[in-house]
Amino acid sequence: MNRLKTGNDELDAILGGGFPSNGIHVLMGSPGTGKTILAEQMCFTNASPGRPILYVATFSEPMQKLVGFLQEFGFTVPEKLGTEIVYEYIGENVLTDPERIPERFQELLTQYRPKIVVVDSFKALADLMPDRSAWRRTLDAIGGLLSAYDTTTFWVGEYSSEMLSALPEFAVADGIVDLVRTQRGTRDERFLRVLKLRGSASLPGEHPFHLDRGGLQAFRRFVTPGLPSDYEPRLExxxxxxxxxxxxxxxxxxxxxxxxxxxxxxxxxxxxxxxxxxxxxxxxxxxxxxxxxxxxxxxxxxxxxxxxxxxxxxxxxxxxxxxxxxxxxxxxxxxxxxxxxxxxxxxxxxxxxxxxxxxxxxxxxxxxxxxxxxxxxxxxxxxxxxxxxxxxxxxxxxxxxxxxxxxxxxxxxxxxxxxxxxxxxxxxxxxxxxxxxxxxxxxxxxxxxxxxxxx
Amino acid sequence: MKAPRARRDSASRPDRGGTSLAQSFVTDNALILVVERDPHVKKLERFFLEQAGFAVEFADGGVQGLERAHVLKPRIVITEILLPGLDGLSVCRTIRSDPAMKHVRVLVLSILSAERRALDAGADAFLKKPLDDARLVETVNELLRKGSEARS
CATH class of the missing domain: 3.40.50.300 (P-loop containing nucleotide triphosphate hydrolases)
Structure with missing residues (x-):
């Protein structure tokens, strides 16, 4: 199985080698947990000449903010922006004609032929749909299209764990990674969990991470090691x-x-x-x-x-x-x-x-x-x-x-x-x-x- | 501010096979029959094949696929294996055993990892889903080229 590297070796190890290619993966968590940073880090890690990476933004004025804050991170290579990583804003489509969204996705897919598609925020699409059945139709169309094409997709969204069993996005997804931030005293702690990764073995449990200028740095949850076959207790x-x-x-x-x-x-x-x-x-x-x-x-x-x-x-x-x-x-x-x-x-x-x-x-x-x-x-x-x-x-x-x-x-x-x-x-x-x-x-x-x- | 955009003209953009779409084999609007039930795959196949200069017709199942193949006489049949009624491998065998369709090339494009089974059933080529448009167009061009050489 081909896998996409995340730009962090520890996270790759947690995921069993990286995100499986050709899947649809959800990066979920509250605002400020590091979802967008992880998504961008993966974009720059996997960007190369040839097929571009398509970053679809669904909020207004995202480009200035995105490009502005990206320059703070060591993984950013400005020359890749606009060539190997392309940004499209579909917020207007969402507001004016939400049911035309699948068509817009097809246009973008056939226009760019992207090897990776990031939709940030995917949850915003659902929030702006007129009703639940319209969203289910739209989701089925977008999910079907992205699954049919040779691309790996990341849906970034401010989802909470309570939404897992209620929203159809999670049933469609092949992988779900939850980013969590909690407060302990005066400091914040972050950890991530792989909630789902179809056809792939990942490391269970909460894995701590922090965000710095290098991006997202995760650490595998430290677990009891197996006994090496050549282990012998010493009586020295x-x-x-x-x-x-x-x-x-x-x-x-x-x-x-x-x-x-x-x-x-x-x-x-x-x-x-x-x-x-x-x-x-x-x-x-x-x-x-x-x-x-x-x-x-x-x-x-x-x-x-x-x-x-x-x-x-x-x-x-x-x-x-x-x-x-x-x-x-x-x-x-x-x-x-x-x-x-x-x-x-x-x-x-x-x-x-x-x-x-x-x-x-x-x-x-x-x-x-x-x-x-x-x-x-x-x-x-x-x-x-x-x-x-x-x-x-x-x-x-x-x-x-x-x-x-x-x-x-x-x-x-x-x-x-x-x-x-x-x-x-x-x-x-x-x-x-x-x-x-x-x-x-x-x-x-x-x-x-x-x-x-x-x- | 809008972020800079990638170049959109497909003719100038190198594709994944290392050749541009404009350099594709001359197709003279060759007819391709696609036997496929997934609406999303159909949409994408139509777009990419038509963009490459082919005419595309569809059938939803194996039986309809064979009927349409008899009538339309396509240059190429692209079929999934998993189809309602008659499966894609049977479609492949039937085409191979029919002298009236001896010039029809068959490409199996399937969600199953079944290249050996497809070739044993008489397919000329096999591709695994998800759909990689550059490989699809490249393979179709290759089959057309071989077909032309065989006929001449």
């Missing part, structure tokens, strides 16, 4: 990099396992994570620090205070620092970035600082749990040893440890506490080490000038 021990901590577990920390480090702010989580990565560097295991709190400047400062040389630690092949602000955090994008960096850089150890930031950015508790399970599995099947840092409220770990259901996904759990008396006392204890005897007593944790010590 890895060092934590912290004196006396390794001896507290009978079999030590095993390669490919995940350790949850839970504690309040200031309890030493990030320092423990950095020691773990440093031990990896010393043992020839490249590491990745995914952090949503410490910027590169702050991280370098921390390393300097531990009397490490940041330029040595952060060099290529040592510790890769992936920093992204927690404000605009997109969890699926983060997961894909982590996996890509692991594969690109031969990463053997990963520290995520902190999973609590991922939880705040997840749409809901269920998605967070599924996501975190998928992420820990993605690390495990690659035999990557991981530390997940979890910030807990208060001086003692409480609800955060079990309430978010992170604990059962972890092979080991370290709990950090801060006791406030005349002095600040930090402690560490192992409360879980799957399949291994361990010392579950509380031990003093000291952050000295040259690193962490466990007493």
């Amino acid at each position: 021990r890895v060092r934590s990099g912290i004196a006396h901590l390794d001896e507290m577990v009978a079999t030590g920390w095993l390669r490919g396992t995940g350790t949850l480090v839970a504690g309040p702010s200031g309890s030493g989580k990030t320092s423990i994570g950095l020691h773990f990565l440093k031990a990896g560097v010393e043992d020839g295991e490249p590491g990745l620090l995914a952090s949503f709190q410490e910027s590169p400047v702050q991280l370098a400062r921390m390393m300097t205070s531990l009397q490490w040389k940041p330029e040595q630690m952060l060099r290529k092949g040592a510790i890769d620092h992936f920093y992204t602000s927690p404000v605009e955090l997109q969890i699926d994008a983060v997961a894909h970035e982590i996996v890509q960096r692991i594969e690109r850089g031969g990463i053997r150890r990963v520290v995520i600082d902190a999973v609590s930031d991922l939880e705040k950015s997840a749409r809901d508790a269920l998605r967070y749990r599924d996501f975190l399970y998928s992420l820990t599995q993605a690390l495990a099947v690659r035999n990557v040893t991981a530390m997940l840092l979890l910030e807990t409220a208060g001086m003692l770990p409480g609800r955060g440890l079990t309430g978010s259901e992170v604990s059962y996904m972890s092979d080991n759990i370290l709990v950090l506490e801060m006791l406030l008396g005349d002095d600040l006392t930090r402690t560490i204890r192992i409360i879980k080490s799957r399949g291994s005897r361990h010392d579950g007593r509380r031990h003093a944790l000291r952050i000295a000038e040259d690193g962490i010590e466990v007493g």
Whole structure:
């Protein structure tokens, strides 16, 4: 089956390779969700000399707006406008003689012989029809004509999900992609769903996307990976990099396992994570620090205070620092970035600082749990040893440890506490080490000038 | 402001086969009988074939198609396989076995991926829908050319 590329590799993958050619596809969503941007992005991606792409606008004064806003995007090639991508406005026909619309479409098809037809907004055609039966006749004629001809069609419209079962457009369509924008706090989140794609396997569920100058950038919903056929669990021990901590577990920390480090702010989580990565560097295991709190400047400062040389630690092949602000955090994008960096850089150890930031950015508790399970599995099947840092409220770990259901996904759990008396006392204890005897007593944790010590 | 438009004169626009429509084989208004029930396909076939200089007649089903073929003696019959009553492959076989229609060329244009079956039934060419106008006109011209050579 031939497919049309969307101009975004991730979206192509979601669609099973792209939109099937010769189909009629609906791009639906509320105003401002990115439908027109996606349609235009596809136009420029597929434009080439020969048969043009026909963009049919149904609203008044669309050309100035379209051409004006298009120039803001990196995918736009102005030379293609008017030659490889042609615009036609049929708003007047819709207003004066709506039932003549199919005839107008036939004129346009035979005039341009387009390889792609975009109708934006298709819903406007229905809205201006005198009655429902007139629209059904018109729809049948337009749909039949576009199906009969060797062209791929996109109907762009401000449809909502409630209209899916009520409007005949959706029965005619071969593919339906729903673009959704929701508000979370002060920020907007966008995701898309493939609701229908005849004769083609697409990835189910909500896939996040964002709009930027490059157009629409989607990210596949991060899902649990399959187990590779050559997967073998390793029984090798890895060092934590912290004196006396390794001896507290009978079999030590095993390669490919995940350790949850839970504690309040200031309890030493990030320092423990950095020691773990440093031990990896010393043992020839490249590491990745995914952090949503410490910027590169702050991280370098921390390393300097531990009397490490940041330029040595952060060099290529040592510790890769992936920093992204927690404000605009997109969890699926983060997961894909982590996996890509692991594969690109031969990463053997990963520290995520902190999973609590991922939880705040997840749409809901269920998605967070599924996501975190998928992420820990993605690390495990690659035999990557991981530390997940979890910030807990208060001086003692409480609800955060079990309430978010992170604990059962972890092979080991370290709990950090801060006791406030005349002095600040930090402690560490192992409360879980799957399949291994361990010392579950509380031990003093000291952050000295040259690193962490466990007493 | 209107957006710039593409050139509309079809004679100067390269078509998908790499030749312009104006360079099409000389058709001398050859008659083509189209056996097709889909009104949308019929509309498009009429437009593109007439624009290329052919005369076009239609039949809605296989039986009517054979009747009209006998009467009209078209140079080419274009038929869908899925037809009410007598199917397009039977139309094809009947034309092939009729000495009175030995010069009639048959093009099967179908929604089915059935090129082998069409050729086995005696079709001279097969095209899969949806309708690609450049390939249609190119194929019709090719059949006419072969037909002319065979007759001479």
